Amino acid sequence: MLEGIVQIGRALLENKSLIDSLIKELPAKDKKGNLYHVLKLKFSKENLELDVSEEIDSDTARKYLYIGTADGPNAPQWYAANNKITYFLSETLFNLTNIDFGEPLNQKLKHIFEKFYVDLGPGIKSKYRYALNLYYLDPNVDVRKLYEEYSKQNQGNDKGFLKVLEKQFEKILFENYEAKLNEFGLFVIYIDGEPLSKYEEYRRKVLEYKSSGEKSETSSKKEKSKDLRCNICGSTENLTDDLKKMKIKYYTNDKITFASELDPNKFYKNMVICQNCLNAILAAETYLDNKLKTKLGDLSLYIFPHFIYGEPLNESELDLVVDKIINSYNIVKNLKGVQEFEEKILGITDENRYFLVNFLFFKKSQQATKIRRFIKDVPPSIFDRIAEASKCAREIVKKAIQMNYETYIDLQKIYYLIPVKVSAGEVTEYKYILDFYESLLTFKPIEKETLIGKFIEATKVIYLQKNGYNINKDSLEFYILNANMLVKFLEKMGNLKEGNTLDTSKLNVREDIKNYISTMGYDEQQSAMFLLGILIGEIGNSQYKKYNSDKKPILNKLNFNGIDKSKIIKIANEVYAKLEQEKIRKYHETTYAEMKRLLDENLKNWKLNKNENLFYILSGYSYATLKTIMKGETENG
Numbered sequence: 001m002l003e004g005i006v007q008i009g010r011a012l013l014e015n016k017s018l019i020d021s022l023i024k025e026l027p028a029k030d031k032k033g034n035l036y037h038v039l040k041l042k043f044s045k046e047n048l049e050l051d052v053s054e055e056i057d058s059d060t061a062r063k064y065l066y067i068g069t070a071d072g073p074n075a076p077q078w079y080a081a082n083n084k085i086t087y088f089l090s091e092t093l094f095n096l097t098n099i100d101f102g103e104p105l106n107q108k109l110k111h112i113f114e115k116f117y118v119d120l121g122p123g124i125k126s127k128y129r130y131a132l133n134l135y136y137l138d139p140n141v142d143v144r145k146l147y148e149e150y151s152k153q154n155q156g157n158d159k160g161f162l163k164v165l166e167k168q169f170e171k172i173l174f175e176n177y178e179a180k181l182n183e184f185g186l187f188v189i190y191i192d193g194e195p196l197s198k199y200e201e202y203r204r205k206v207l208e209y210k211s212s213g214e215k216s217e218t219s220s221k222k223e224k225s226k227d228l229r230c231n232i233c234g235s236t237e238n239l240t241d242d243l244k245k246m247k248i249k250y251y252t253n254d255k256i257t258f259a260s261e262l263d264p265n266k267f268y269k270n271m272v273i274c275q276n277c278l279n280a281i282l283a284a285e286t287y288l289d290n291k292l293k294t295k296l297g298d299l300s301l302y303i304f305p306h307f308i309y310g311e312p313l314n315e316s317e318l319d320l321v322v323d324k325i326i327n328s329y330n331i332v333k334n335l336k337g338v339q340e341f342e343e344k345i346l347g348i349t350d351e352n353r354y355f356l357v358n359f360l361f362f363k364k365s366q367q368a369t370k371i372r373r374f375i376k377d378v379p380p381s382i383f384d385r386i387a388e389a390s391k392c393a394r395e396i397v398k399k400a401i402q403m404n405y406e407t408y409i410d411l412q413k414i415y416y417l418i419p420v421k422v423s424a425g426e427v428t429e430y431k432y433i434l435d436f437y438e439s440l441l442t443f444k445p446i447e448k449e450t451l452i453g454k455f456i457e458a459t460k461v462i463y464l465q466k467n468g469y470n471i472n473k474d475s476l477e478f479y480i481l482n483a484n485m486l487v488k489f490l491e492k493m494g495n496l497k498e499g500n501t502l503d504t505s506k507l508n509v510r511e512d513i514k515n516y517i518s519t520m521g522y523d524e525q526q527s528a529m530f531l532l533g534i535l536i537g538e539i540g541n542s543q544y545k546k547y548n549s550d551k552k553p554i555l556n557k558l559n560f561n562g563i564d565k566s567k568i569i570k571i572a573n574e575v576y577a578k579l580e581q582e583k584i585r586k587y588h589e590t591t592y593a594e595m596k597r598l599l600d601e602n603l604k605n606w607k608l609n610k611n612e613n614l615f616y617i618l619s620g621y622s623y624a625t626l627k628t629i630m631k632g633e634t635e636n637g
Contacts, residue, residue, distance in 0.1 A: 001374055002250060004306030004358055006232055008287055009280025011312040019207045021283035022067045025290040026083070026185050028056050036185030038064070039173075041088060043112045043191050048136040052177050056185045064188045065197035065206065067286070071245045076127075079206070080189040080196035088187055089132045089165045093117055101201040108191055118143045120158075128158040131165055138172045210245060211279055230274040238275035245278070247285045248362070248369045291322055296333065296437075297415030297470060298427045299372075302360040303329055306377065310353020325357060328383040335390055335410035355380065359441060361434055363426075373434040378441045386411070389492035397485045400519040401623065402512060403630050407482060409489040414440075417479070417486055418451075419458045420470045427470075439495055446495040448487075449609060455483045456611045459618060460560040477629070480622035483615075484520060491521075502527045509591050516623060525602050526616045531595035532568070533620020535575050535588055540621065541628045542582040554578060555621075562610030563617065565603065572599060 012021045029035055038060060040051040060066075064081040077087040078095035093113040100106065117130045134141040146168065150161050170181050189196045196202050229236055243250075250271070273281075288302045295301070305321055312318040359375040390408045398405050407413070418436060421429040432454065439446050461471045462479055472479070490496040501521045504514040513534065517527050540552040557571055576592060579585035585592075608616070 001358065001360070001376065002232055002281070004304055005284045005288075006277055006280045007307050007311055008304060008318060009282070009284035011318040012283045012287055012315050013280060014314045016315070017207075018211055018279050018283060019065070019067075019203065020062070022210060022286050023061050024066055024068050024286055026056055026061045026066060028058070028185070030182070034183070037179075037183055038186045038188060039085070039181075039184040040188050040190050040195075042193070043116060043189065044193070045111065046115075048116055050137065050173070050177065051190075052173075052179050052184070060186060063197070064186060064195055065203060066186060067206065067210070070209075071247070075244075080202065082187050083185060085169065085181060085184075085187045086162050086166060088189065089169060090130060090162055091127050092189070094126060094130045099205055101199070101205060105199055105201050112191065120144070120147050120161075124158045128161065131161075132169070134165075134168060134172060137169075138175075141168060141172070210282060211275065228272055230277055231271055232273055232277040235274040235276070239272050240275065240278065241272045243271065243273070243278075246281055247289075248360075249371065291319075292326065294326070294329070294333075296411055298420070298422050298425055299415070299430065299433070300362055300364065302358075302362065304358050304360070305355040306358055307353060307355045310355075312353070321353070321355065325380065328380070329411075332383050332386045332390070333411045335387065335408040335413075357382070359437070361430075361437075372430060373438065375438045375441050382441055385493065389489050392492045393485050393489035396488045396519060397481065400516045401481070401626065402515065403626075405481075407485070409482070409485050411437075413482065414486065416470055416472060417458065417483055418454050419461055421468055422470050423468065440490075440493065443494055445497075446490055448496055449612065451487075451490075452615045453611045455480075456560070456562060456614055458483075459614075463555070463560050476618070477622040477625045480615075480618045481626065484619055488520070499523050499526075507594055509594050512627075513591070513623075522616070524598050525606065525608050526612075528595055528598035528602065529568075529608065529613055529616035530620040530623075531591055531598070532572060532575065533617035533622070534624045535579065535592060535595065535620075536617065537621040537624025537628075538584060538588055539575065539578045539582055540625060542584055546582075558614065558617065560614070563613045564610045565606050565613070568599065568613060569603075572596065 027036065036056045037052055038054040038056060042049045042051055066081040067079065069082065070077050070079060076095040077091055078099060082088065093109065096109045097113050116133050116136060118133045120129055120131055131143050131147065134143055146164060147161055150164050154160055173179050173181065228239055230239060288304060292302045292304050294303060303325060305325060312321065356377040357380055359378065361372040363370050363372055390410060393409050394405065415433065418433050420427055420433050436446065458471045458479060459476060461469045462473050462476045465473055487496065491498050498521055500523050502517055502524050504518045507514055509531065517530060522530055536554055539554040543552050543554060557574055559567065563571065579588055579592065
């Protein structure tokens with residue numbers, strides 16, 4: 001993993017400085033297309049003014065040296081450009097006064113802090129102890145009084161006062177400028193008419209902070225050790241194990257069982273790197289956030305190359321490769337058409353260099369990035385293979401249902417076919433879905449029984465309208481059709497083996513049903529369940545017309561926890577009675593007879609489990625229901 005990341009960092013640092021490589025990109029517009037602005041807190045010797053006139057453009061982040069937040073969840077926040085106002089309302093100026101920038105900047109910062117900030121009391125943590133004195137923006141606001149009123153009701157929760165302060169600041173902002181905080185993409189500190197980011201003393205300290213590791217007694221001892229070498233390049237110079245500045249948590253350094261000899265002072269033996277490699281990693285991590293961060297459903301991930309040969313010499317060459325990878329990924333993530341794919345993905349490989357693709361799934365936790373799964377060394381041809389398999393699966397389904405069907409199986413569609421628990425947009429159970437993607441991307445077998453079990457879990461979510469999942473609850477029928485398409489997709493990808501298809505030439509059912517069974521490759525037992533499902537679907541169609549609603553009592557006969565072999569016989573008998581009750585038995589007698597024949601012939605050697613039984617029953621139900629829906633749409637059209 002680190003080797004590929006260091007390759008990226010070295011290319012970035014070839015023609016530009018570390019500090020330029022750390023600049024984080026800023027979005028210029030919000031989701032509605034409105035331009036973001038810069039909010040400037042302009043401190044002078046006697047006054048504090050707000051300036052809201054500047055719009056964000058492609059140069060804004062560089063102009064104000066925006067590099068995100070200080071490293072670590074509890075690190076003092078002192079950067080003079082931030083995408084949130086909170087730190088400026090509390091700790092930033094205090095923390096700036098604790099850094100030696102030299103004169104006269106030290107004096108300016110000290111004066112501003114003492115004049116424009118209120119000390120809320122010695123018993124409060126320094127992160128929350130100081131508050132911007134809003135009196136200088138609105139003489140009617142008394143910050144100390146606000147805090148006293150807040151603390152009476154919320155004693156001990158000093159952090160919560162920041163919300164009160166922020167709300168009051170936004171009220172002032174709206175009253176004076178008719179603006180809200182969410183209209184600003186960046187907040188910056190000005191001193192005497194200049195952004196603090198322009199002060200050379202400030203820029204020097206930022207670079208020093210980002211590039212140098214903390215020294216300690218154990219660090220000094222380690223530097224003298226002849227046995228220590230950089231874990232990445234092998235260098236013995238300028239080594240450090242202080243890796244807090246790296247945003248991604250590559251290895252464990254907080255559990256004693258991972259320390260050498262179970263000694264808390266010997267974590268360094270797990271990971272020590274030189275300053276050059278550390279700089280490359282810091283530059284690459286910013287690049288990952290700027291260029292290579294994406295989403296797959298509710299999962300966050302980075303996609304980045306690892307060059308086997310032909311390592312890029314500079315950022316331009318790196319950008320060329322990265323653009324090809326991300327464009328190809330985005331196409332197979334939301335596949336609209338294979339023609340588009342073939343036009344845009346052409347040329348991802350390069351005879352002058354060869355690279356593999358890494359997929360790093362992660363979760364942001366405060367200022368840290370925790371790795372959920374690292375899928376390494378995926379050949380770039382995976383994108384072609386996914387597109388081709390998707391095309392084949394779609395054509396199979398279209399042929400099976402004998403209707404035009406525009407849906408493709410793509411990486412995003414897969415996410416919404418496999419049930420995942422989600423809370424507030426955050427995945428809470430992700431092991432299986434990540435196992436699935438890893439198997440898909442690395443051509444490993446996928447256990448069909450387990451996958452179908454996940455399909456059944458999803459049908460329960462849909463049927464019972466359960467909340468807290470990633471599953472679209474609108475249509476059970478289309479879900480099952482797409483699940484079948486995913487099975488065919490995985491067969492074409494090589495993750496699933498194709499089964500033995502039933503010879504339908506002697507099957508006494510409608511030709512369209514024969515076509516579906518043979519096209520989808522169902523065997524005898526799967527076909528028996530499919531036919532049973534068709535009969536349930538036809539009963540449901542009749543009940544739908546009768547009640548003129550979505551109410552289909554026949555579905556109550558199905559146990560969405562799965563149907564074992566003994567229950568199949570009972571349901572088969574109940575279905576026959578329901579066909580008679582709905583007065584449609586004469587239309588489906590031959591289908592019932594063939595279902596019963598296949599069932600009786602296979603009962604002694606039944607191989608399908610309870611989830612598979614239900615899945616193929618629902619596949620038949622889905623087919624019968626969709627045929628009726630499509631027929632109705634055609635007639636009405």
